[in-house]
Amino acid sequence: MIGKLLRLTTATGRRQLIGLITTVVITAVLQGVAFVVLVPFLTSWIAGDAATAAGWLITLVVIALVYGVVFRIGSLLGQRAATEVLQSLLDRLGDRLVELPLGWYATDRSGTAADIATRGVVFASTVPYAILRPILTAFITPATVLVGALLIDWRIGLTLALAVPLIWLCYRWISRRMAAADRDHAAAVGDASARVIEYARVQPALRGVGDNAIARRLVADALRDQHAANRALMITGGTGVGVFGAVVQLTVIAVLIVGSYLALGGDLGLGSLVALLVLAVRFTEPVVHSGALGGGVAIASNTLDRIQGLLDEPALPEPTTPARPSDSAIRFDRVSFGYGDQPVLRELSFEVPAGSTTAIVGPSGSGKTTIIRLIARFYDPDRGTVAIGGAALPDLGSRQVAAMVAPVFQDVYLFDATIIDNIRIGDPAASEEDVLDAARRARVDEIADRLPGGWQARVGEGGSNLSGGERQRVSIARALLKRAPIVLLDEATAALDVTNEAAITDAVTAVRDGRTVVVVAHRLQTIAGADQILLLDESGTVAERGTHAELLAAGGRYARYWNERVDAAGWRLIPQP
Numbered sequence: 001m002i003g004k005l006l007r008l009t010t011a012t013g014r015r016q017l018i019g020l021i022t023t024v025v026i027t028a029v030l031q032g033v034a035f036v037v038l039v040p041f042l043t044s045w046i047a048g049d050a051a052t053a054a055g056w057l058i059t060l061v062v063i064a065l066v067y068g069v070v071f072r073i074g075s076l077l078g079q080r081a082a083t084e085v086l087q088s089l090l091d092r093l094g095d096r097l098v099e100l101p102l103g104w105y106a107t108d109r110s111g112t113a114a115d116i117a118t119r120g121v122v123f124a125s126t127v128p129y130a131i132l133r134p135i136l137t138a139f140i141t142p143a144t145v146l147v148g149a150l151l152i153d154w155r156i157g158l159t160l161a162l163a164v165p166l167i168w169l170c171y172r173w174i175s176r177r178m179a180a181a182d183r184d185h186a187a188a189v190g191d192a193s194a195r196v197i198e199y200a201r202v203q204p205a206l207r208g209v210g211d212n213a214i215a216r217r218l219v220a221d222a223l224r225d226q227h228a229a230n231r232a233l234m235i236t237g238g239t240g241v242g243v244f245g246a247v248v249q250l251t252v253i254a255v256l257i258v259g260s261y262l263a264l265g266g267d268l269g270l271g272s273l274v275a276l277l278v279l280a281v282r283f284t285e286p287v288v289h290s291g292a293l294g295g296g297v298a299i300a301s302n303t304l305d306r307i308q309g310l311l312d313e314p315a316l317p318e319p320t321t322p323a324r325p326s327d328s329a330i331r332f333d334r335v336s337f338g339y340g341d342q343p344v345l346r347e348l349s350f351e352v353p354a355g356s357t358t359a360i361v362g363p364s365g366s367g368k369t370t371i372i373r374l375i376a377r378f379y380d381p382d383r384g385t386v387a388i389g390g391a392a393l394p395d396l397g398s399r400q401v402a403a404m405v406a407p408v409f410q411d412v413y414l415f416d417a418t419i420i421d422n423i424r425i426g427d428p429a430a431s432e433e434d435v436l437d438a439a440r441r442a443r444v445d446e447i448a449d450r451l452p453g454g455w456q457a458r459v460g461e462g463g464s465n466l467s468g469g470e471r472q473r474v475s476i477a478r479a480l481l482k483r484a485p486i487v488l489l490d491e492a493t494a495a496l497d498v499t500n501e502a503a504i505t506d507a508v509t510a511v512r513d514g515r516t517v518v519v520v521a522h523r524l525q526t527i528a529g530a531d532q533i534l535l536l537d538e539s540g541t542v543a544e545r546g547t548h549a550e551l552l553a554a555g556g557r558y559a560r561y562w563n564e565r566v567d568a569a570g571w572r573l574i575p576q577p
């Protein structure tokens, strides 16, 4: 645990921790020596030798004074080390969360990450003071007492020494059980947090369908599992401490039996017997304490592992000298990709010429959004290459890719701020004029007109005061303001009202303006207006590719797909003269 803590903190934190450990060792030894000195003091006191007793008493007072000074220094170092550990962990986790590949966030890790970044980090910062210090004392003081007991009376010392392996085995047993119970508990807490966050997020959808019994059951099950895991942790801790206390008390009884036997045989004076019994009790006191702390050590160790695990999450490879893209053309070259063991895209190859628009269509689950994620470098493909401007994304580096690409996803998240502030995220340095210009081109001005407060109206948490289509228009305005050469657009699947439909059509037209656009298209206008259409099939490969006119003329899968959609939408194409 000490090694894990030292690895997680800064050089200053390491110095403070080593200082703390040094003072703890000194105070624990001094405490043990004080207990040992009690023996000659009590023996001479009971024997009526006041002068010798006074000498030992002075020794005890000196030990107590030195102990007090070193303890105070240790307390200060412990507090400073705790603050340093907290600060350095928050800094490192903050940096890590920014560096983690975006794909890490695509799977719902929010509960686990929130638990580590809040409860875990705060607990870790208390470890130097609340766990490390008492646990070291609980081992070093009895060890000093044991050495003293062996020197004073080897038979009593040997009795104590024989108990040590039994106590150690018992301690290991408790720690292992507590570590396992804590792992289950942490998993249950992470799961329950994720479920509660998810439940809050999907409230609008749930209220829309009227019956949220299934979602409520999922949350209730997760909370019940967390409760059960918490109970198991408590029971494991309570049982362990009870068993450990009983084993330690048996040690005192063994000393009492051996001591009484020696006293009855005349080998041990009454004063020495009393003093050695006091010593045995002093030996067991800190050891009993270690039983209760064993669980804390196991939990602390697990927590430090979890924090280290998050810090060690693999990042995507980044170039030392990023390559320069020649333009904004996108190329997929025999790309295969899957989430875990589940393959999604297979040997996918296509090109999107710079400045053109490609619409991706295909059945649900065929991997359309995954293509968008690969271009934004949420993940690197398992095989094959994704390139922009002739350079593979790992050679361009995540920063450059992020600067070149403006994604507009289906589930747009808006901050609970004004519409203007939400658009400005696209380019925080942009002038007010530029922000308003981008907003108008994405027809966000109509949304501002509708809201009380206009441009200064707050959009609510996650953008809840706006409709899905409106949120996507704000997101398109962000992309326009960013002036990135590539726009990735995952069109909302939900049916849009007439106003939003027209506004999105205008916004998409505004976005195209010389940019390279890849759009997961659901609206017929977007599909028909694209320079190139890629039709994916269920197995994650390109089934057909071409312009709308070419694919319709071919009369294949795309033509069937198109005709079904046109019939469903009641659409009619007006023949061109």
Ligand SMILES: Nc1ncnc2c1ncn2[C@@H]1O[C@H](COP(=O)(O)OP(=O)(O)OP(=O)(O)O)[C@@H](O)[C@H]1O
Binding pocket: 106, 107, 339, 344, 362, 363, 364, 365, 366, 367, 368, 369, 370, 371
């Ligand atoms: N983060 C993820 N982890 C695991 N599997 C995922 C993840 N994201 C998507 N998938 C799975 O990968 C497959 C392709 O998903 P993707 O979202 O790319 O499809 P899509 O064609 O965009 O679907 P839709 O039209 O329904 O949005 C699906 O089977 C989906 O369940």
